[in-house]
Amino acid sequence: xxxxxxxxxxxxxxxxxxxxxxxxxxxxxxxxxxxxxxxxxxxxxxxxxxxxxxxxxxxxxxxxxxxxxxxxxxxxxxxxxxxxxxxxxxxxxxxxxxxxxxxxxxxxxxxxxxxxxxxxxxxxxxxxxxxxxxxxxxxxxxxxxxxxxxxxxxxxxxxxxxxxxxxxxxxxxxxxxxxxxxxxxxxxxxxxxxxxxxxxxxxxxxxxxxxxxxxxxxxxxxxxxxxxxxxxxxxxxxxxxxxxxxxxxxxxxxxxxxxxxxxxxxxxxxxxxxxxxxxxxxxxxxxxxxxxxxxxxxxxxxxxxxxxxxxxxxxxxxxxxxxxxxxxxxxxxxxxxxxxxxxxxxxxxxxxxxxxxxxxxxxxxxxxxxxxxxxxxxxxxxxxxxxx
Amino acid sequence: xxxxxxxxxxxxxxxxxxxxxxxxxxxxxxxxxxxxxxxxxxxxxxxxxxxxxxxxxxxxxxxxxxxxxxxxxxxxxxxxxxxxxxxxxxxxxxxxxxxxxxxxxxxxxxxxxxxxxxxxxxxxxxxxxxxxxxxxxxxxxxxxxxxxxxxxxxxxxxxxxxxxxxxxxxxxxxxxxxxxxxxxxxxxxxxxxxxxxxxxxxxxxxxxxxxxxxxxxxxxxxxxxxxxxxxxxxxxxxxxxxxxxxxxxxxxxxxxxxxxxxxxxxxxxxxxxxxxxxxxxxxxxxxxxxxxxxxxxxxxxxxxxxxxxxxx
Numbered sequence: 001x002x003x004x005x006x007x008x009x010x011x012x013x014x015x016x017x018x019x020x021x022x023x024x025x026x027x028x029x030x031x032x033x034x035x036x037x038x039x040x041x042x043x044x045x046x047x048x049x050x051x052x053x054x055x056x057x058x059x060x061x062x063x064x065x066x067x068x069x070x071x072x073x074x075x076x077x078x079x080x081x082x083x084x085x086x087x088x089x090x091x092x093x094x095x096x097x098x099x100x101x102x103x104x105x106x107x108x109x110x111x112x113x114x115x116x117x118x119x120x121x122x123x124x125x126x127x128x129x130x131x132x133x134x135x136x137x138x139x140x141x142x143x144x145x146x147x148x149x150x151x152x153x154x155x156x157x158x159x160x161x162x163x164x165x166x167x168x169x170x171x172x173x174x175x176x177x178x179x180x181x182x183x184x185x186x187x188x189x190x191x192x193x194x195x196x197x198x199x200x201x202x203x204x205x206x207x208x209x210x211x212x213x214x215x216x217x218x219x220x221x222x223x224x225x226x227x228x229x230x231x232x233x234x235x236x237x238x239x240x241x242x243x244x245x246x247x248x249x250x251x252x253x254x255x256x257x258x259x260x261x262x263x264x265x266x267x268x269x270x271x272x273x274x275x276x277x278x279x280x281x282x283x284x285x286x287x288x289x290x291x292x293x294x295x296x297x298x299x300x301x302x303x304x305x306x307x308x309x310x311x312x313x314x315x316x317x318x319x320x321x322x323x324x325x326x327x328x329x330x331x332x333x334x335x336x337x338x339x340x341x342x343x344x345x346x347x348x349x350x351x352x353x354x355x356x357x358x359x360x361x362x363x364x365x366x367x368x369x370x371x372x373x374x375x376x377x378x379x380x381x382x383x384x385x386x387x388x
Numbered sequence: 389x390x391x392x393x394x395x396x397x398x399x400x401x402x403x404x405x406x407x408x409x410x411x412x413x414x415x416x417x418x419x420x421x422x423x424x425x426x427x428x429x430x431x432x433x434x435x436x437x438x439x440x441x442x443x444x445x446x447x448x449x450x451x452x453x454x455x456x457x458x459x460x461x462x463x464x465x466x467x468x469x470x471x472x473x474x475x476x477x478x479x480x481x482x483x484x485x486x487x488x489x490x491x492x493x494x495x496x497x498x499x500x501x502x503x504x505x506x507x508x509x510x511x512x513x514x515x516x517x518x519x520x521x522x523x524x525x526x527x528x529x530x531x532x533x534x535x536x537x538x539x540x541x542x543x544x545x546x547x548x549x550x551x552x553x554x555x556x557x558x559x560x561x562x563x564x565x566x567x568x569x570x571x572x573x574x575x576x577x578x579x580x581x582x583x584x585x586x587x588x589x590x591x592x593x594x595x596x597x598x599x600x601x602x603x604x605x606x607x608x609x610x611x612x613x614x615x616x617x618x619x620x621x622x623x624x625x626x627x628x629x630x631x632x633x634x635x636x637x638x639x640x641x642x643x644x645x646x647x648x649x650x651x652x653x654x655x656x657x658x659x660x661x662x663x664x665x666x667x668x669x670x671x672x673x674x675x676x677x678x679x680x681x682x683x684x685x686x687x688x689x690x691x692x693x694x695x696x697x698x699x700x
Binding site: 034038039093095140144145146147149150151153154155156157158161162164165296297303306307310338339340341342344345347348350351352354355357358359361362 | 421468472476477478479481482483485486487489490492493494496497500501504505508509511513609610611613614617620621624662664667668671672674675678679680682
């Protein structure tokens with residue numbers, strides 16, 4: 001007897017990978033067409049600029065430094081996409097990753113500048129803040145049957161306004177931005193002054209040397225990858241993960257088996273929120289960006305997380321790659337000629353990719369049907385051959 | 389006071405139109421989370437029309453053409469949802485979310501492209517329509533515009549269509565029990581397409597009304613600030629029924645308009661609350677409303693489930 005072998009195209013992982021690649025190619029193609037329509041002359045160059053991102057620079061040292069820059073922003077994106085993914089496995093659509101991310105940002109920035117804390121407690125506060133916002137949606141869903149998508153959107157806006165109000169206390173007097181994260185705002189005789197608080201910056205672990213002394217590269221990268229693996233382990237190898245996934249697949253069946261579906265929903269949203277919250281800490285505790293207290297829209301990070309989660313085939317390890325890709329083309333957008341094209345073309349492409357991802361299920365069913373038909377035909381041919 | 393009523397009615401019209409759109413879509417069995425994106429595209433259609441219509445065009449014509457443009461763009465954009473959700477049986481939440489993100493991104497790209505083509509030093513995503521907008525006002529100097537009576541007409545029309553016509557009753561049957569509807573010869577696919585496209589029409593118009601509410605230019609990078617979702621909350625609060633939706637929209641319109649006009653009221657002004665409180669108010673109210681009105685949901689039974697002829 002010959003051992004049964006699954007054909008390559010039949011493997012779910014291969015199908016997912018194939019589907020994601022099709023989404024990316026179609027997304028880029030439509031993006032290219034959009035560029036052609038805006039201005040045919042520079043379109044080819046523009047789409048290459050988006051895809052190449054830091055490779056646009058000729059010097060290797062600059063390339064590496066900018067690769068580091070993309071990686072620094074990939075870590076929080078990965079966290080947001082893990083947040084979306086984790087909730088989705090339990091049947092919840094966490095569009096609130098954006099708001100949970102904002103809550104995390106508000107908490108860690110305030111603790112660092114306003115209270116002068118070190119990076120670790122700041123990070124813990126970011127996780128707690130994100131988890132709190134997430135669990136509100138969870139409680140509303142579990143106990144009051146509130147659609148989590150709508151409650152998440154409402155919380156996104158509420159959190160944004162709250163965080164803007166909170167961080168207005170630690171903003172520079174002359175601009176709309178908060179102080180640099182390494183400063184601690186203190187009141188001396190009623191006047192605001194700052195003292196240095198270098199402890200608020202995450203340790204670099206010497207990683208900056210690998211990236212042409214890009215001082216923003218550090219702990220966040222390995223931590224993000226570790227957390228991605230941890231999410232995979234929790235979902236696939238633990239009892240908790242099993243229960244959560246069972247609740248997602250069939251809430252009533254899980255309840256019948258004695259699992260606490262309500263508790264599980266709240267717990268899931270809390271974990272998802274915590275993941276988004278730590279993502280914010282990973283970005284803001286590097287000191288790369290300051291928060292603008294007048295921003296009137298929620299940062300795109302949480303929404304791009306949705307793109308990365310689905311593009312990664314809803315697999316924690318796959319999202320590492322897809323997050324890197326999404327961040328890569330987002331950064332690539334900044335290399336466009338601003339007099340002709342806008343950087344938002346990257347957002348356009350990533351939102352197209354999300355849209356295309358919704359066809360993945362159809363793609364897989366069609367692929368399987370085609371394979372079925374081909375196999376049947378082969379069997380029929382083989383039988384026909386013997387009969388004659 | 390008159391200021392408050394003006395803004396309240398403007399925002400009520402927006403929320404009512406968009407919520408009615410959601411109502412049609414959901415009664416046909418398709419959850420329309422993408423209303424926000426539809427609004428942005430409707431707004432874009434209307435704004436471009438206002439920008440490019442020649443200056444001497446008659447006032448009523450400007451109004452009609454802009455309304456039609458917004459409706460057309462809304463319908464066109466809603467087809468993205470219809471195709472994915474009805475023909476390809478896609479996850480409706482995912483499609484809707486993608487549409488919201490795509491709507492803002494695409495509109496920004498389009499407007500910036502047009503602006504930079506006109507003037508390379510103007511890479512902004514803002515469209516101005518000061519002169520054209522004046523045509524919409526009923527009385528100069530006040531914010532009462534022709535959209536308000538139009539919204540009222542559309543409300544009555546929605547009620548009649550949903551409850552008094554063969555089409556409306558069939559549409560609702562597709563959202564409650566598509567198998568049963570199919571068994572008596574109703575084409576579920578066509579009905580759902582109709583439902584989604586009507587939501588595109590109303591949502592698109594709502595978008596146009598929103599961007600002309602008290603302002604004469606719009607920055608498309610900002611999208612419509614969660615208004616599509618507020619409209620969904622209005623729809624749920626209104627129990628998926630047009631008349632109740634109108635009342636719910638009135639309540640939400642009141643809270644939304646407070647952030648525009650609270651400085652005009654000595655009582656509110658004396659409270660000395662930061663302006664962010666008023667900005668947050670509509671979202672907080674809608675959360676509270678959802679907490680109390682989601683438990684015994686009157687949602688159409690089959691919404692969100694792709695119709696599969698083979699399933700029982």
